[in-house]
Amino acid sequence: MEFSLTEDQRMLIDAASNVSRKHIQPLLDARDKDRALEKNDVLDILSKAADVGLTSARVPEEGGGMGLKMLDYGLIMEQMPPTVGLIVQPHEATTTRIYFGGSEEQKEKYVAKLMAGEMIGATGSSEPGCGSDPRGIKTTGEFAGDNVVVNGRKQWISNATVCDVIHITCRIPTGDGGYRMGRVLVERPESDFESEEVGMHGLCQAPLGEVLFNDCVVPTANICPDDANTAKLLTITWLANRPTVGLMAVHLANRALEMSRDYVGVRKQFGKNLGAFQSIQVDLADMETLVMASRLLCYNALSAIDRGERANGLSAMAKRYAVDACDKAIALAMRVHGAMGLSRELGLEQMARDVRTLTIPDGTPGILALIQGRELTGFDAFRQ
Numbered sequence: 001m002e003f004s005l006t007e008d009q010r011m012l013i014d015a016a017s018n019v020s021r022k023h024i025q026p027l028l029d030a031r032d033k034d035r036a037l038e039k040n041d042v043l044d045i046l047s048k049a050a051d052v053g054l055t056s057a058r059v060p061e062e063g064g065g066m067g068l069k070m071l072d073y074g075l076i077m078e079q080m081p082p083t084v085g086l087i088v089q090p091h092e093a094t095t096t097r098i099y100f101g102g103s104e105e106q107k108e109k110y111v112a113k114l115m116a117g118e119m120i121g122a123t124g125s126s127e128p129g130c131g132s133d134p135r136g137i138k139t140t141g142e143f144a145g146d147n148v149v150v151n152g153r154k155q156w157i158s159n160a161t162v163c164d165v166i167h168i169t170c171r172i173p174t175g176d177g178g179y180r181m182g183r184v185l186v187e188r189p190e191s192d193f194e195s196e197e198v199g200m201h202g203l204c205q206a207p208l209g210e211v212l213f214n215d216c217v218v219p220t221a222n223i224c225p226d227d228a229n230t231a232k233l234l235t236i237t238w239l240a241n242r243p244t245v246g247l248m249a250v251h252l253a254n255r256a257l258e259m260s261r262d263y264v265g266v267r268k269q270f271g272k273n274l275g276a277f278q279s280i281q282v283d284l285a286d287m288e289t290l291v292m293a294s295r296l297l298c299y300n301a302l303s304a305i306d307r308g309e310r311a312n313g314l315s316a317m318a319k320r321y322a323v324d325a326c327d328k329a330i331a332l333a334m335r336v337h338g339a340m341g342l343s344r345e346l347g348l349e350q351m352a353r354d355v356r357t358l359t360i361p362d363g364t365p366g367i368l369a370l371i372q373g374r375e376l377t378g379f380d381a382f383r384q
Contacts, residue, residue: 005075009071009072009075012052012072012075012076013075013076013078013079015052016052016054016075016076016077016079016080017079019048019049019051019052020079020080020081020084023048024045024048024049024080024081024084025081027041027044027045028081028083028084028205031205032205033204033205033350034204035204035205036161036197036204036205036206036207036208037087037162037205037206037207038162039120039162042087042120042159042162042207043117043118043120045084045087045088045117046087046088046091046117046120047116047117047118048117049080049084049088049117050115050116050117052076053065053066053068053073053076054073054076054077054080054088054092055088055091055092055095055114055115055116055117056092056095056115057073057076057092057096058070058073058092058093058095058096058099058237058240059095059096059099059111059115063099063107063111064111064112064115065095065099065115069302069306070240070302070303070305070306071299071302071303071306073240073244073302074240074243074244074247074298074299074302077089077244077247077248078247078248078250078251078295079251080248080251081251082203082248082249082251082252082354082355082358083203083205083206083354085244085245085248085251086158086203086206086208086248086361087158087159087206087207089158089241089244089245090121090122090123090158090159091114091120091121091122091159092121093123093237093241094114094121094122094123094165094166094167095110095111095114095115095121096237097123097167097183097237098110098111098114098121098167098185098224099111101183101224101225102185102224102225103221103224103225105221106185106221106222106224110165110185114165119164119165120159120162120163120164120165121159121163121164121165121166121167122157122158122159122160122163122165122166122167123157123158123166123167123168124139124154124157124160124166124167124168124169124211125137125154125168125169126154126155126156126157127139127152127153127154127155128153128155131156131364132363132364132367132382133382134169134181135181137152137169137170137171137181138152138171139151139152139153139154139168139169139170139171139213140152140170140171140172140179141170141171141172141182141184141218141223142173143173143220144217146219146220147217147218147219147220148172148184148217148218148219148220148222148223149215149216149217149218150168150170150184150186150191150193150213150215150216150217150218151213151214151215151216152170152213153210153211153212153213154166154168154210154211154213155198155210155211156198156208156210156360157195157208157209157210157211158206158207158208158361159207160195160197160207160208160209160210160211161195161196161197161207161209162207163188163195164187164188165185165186165187165188166185166186166193166211167183167184167185167224168183168184168185168186168213169181169182169183170182170183170184172184172223182223182224183223183224184218184222184223184224185218185222185224186213186216186218186222187222190218190219191216191217191218191219191222192216193211193212193213193214193216194211194212194214195209195210195211195212196209196210196212197209198210200357201353201356201357202350202352202353202354202355202356202357203353203354203357203358238315238362238363239305239311239312239315240302240305240315241361241362242301242315242316242318242319242362242363242368243297243298243299243301243302243314243315243318243319243322244298244302245319245322245323245358245361245362246294246297246298246318246319246321246322246323247295247298247322248358249294249322249323249325249326249327249355249358250291250294250295250298250322250326252326252330252351252354252355253287253290253291253294253325253326253329253330253333253351253355254291254295255351256287256329256330256333256348256351257284257287257288257291257329257333259333259337259346259348260283260284260287260332260333260336260337261275261284263336263337264280264284264336274336280336283332283335283336284336286329286332287329287332287333290325290326290328290329291325291326291329293321293325294318294321294322294325294326295322297314297317297318297321297322298318298319298322300314300318301314301315301317301318310375312371312374312375313371313372313374313375313376316363316368316369316371316372316375317368317372319362319363319368320363320365320368320369320372323355323358323359323365324359324365326355327352327355327356327359330348330351330352330355331352333348333351334348334349334352367382370382
């Protein structure tokens, strides 16, 4: 068992860190932290993310992508601000789903532009009455000549307000009076739809919104060639997404740890540095343990995917633990900083809001625990 990074992996980390520090973080810092980024800013971010392979991570080299190992994908994503993660990961997942589950014409039309960051992608699965169970969707696509007419509402959709194409899951007639789960690519302005920004508790710069399809006419050529594996395709992409979201939390908590370590080295009370007090050292030790355990769980899940192992439970465990543990680490950092830890100026309170926002994407803590429980017992707690 090898825990050290390879030279190639260190180079990937350095390249991603440089892109983030020199190009992406300055852009974020120059914008209002409480408002979603405009489309031109998102396109700028995607073009920089493309330089380090984040927009084509799971598309193989023969398809024009980077074909990254999932562990390497996680290592790169860990270097990025989580705001960028919530923009790039849904975009890349949309690209992956089109590449592996789209027609040749659809791949030709969209994949290269999405990988280059010239188009913005989104995936619409969640609805107002349907979140964790994609089989409960209500959005429909009814055939009308050479088109399919989409009606329904999607909610909590990353990139909703800025996307050029959204990959939606909906109910499509089978011809015998029934419906099947199907996937449709809805492109602006060809098939225009309404979208509205949703204000959030944290990670406010990442565009998140609600999408309304009201008699939205889409060419039947945009229906993906689905079969019984539609739900499986969504699940496969979620498996890598979950530990990657966990690493977004690690990014935040590790920064909070670094800030705390620096602070206790210069702040003095009762005639000595805060870092000389035993209780402060215990807090720092707990923070480091939470960060390290979270990181290793996420790396382990991604490595298992690379080895071709079943990773449903590991993926769920990694994301659920990492986000919760990093939330605790940031809370400790705020406590170490005293009143300053509560100030907006310092930024820890922003990290606290941001990390809690990560609890929901790609699986809530409750549903992730049940996925892990199913792997442990063989019993499905949420389906008959």
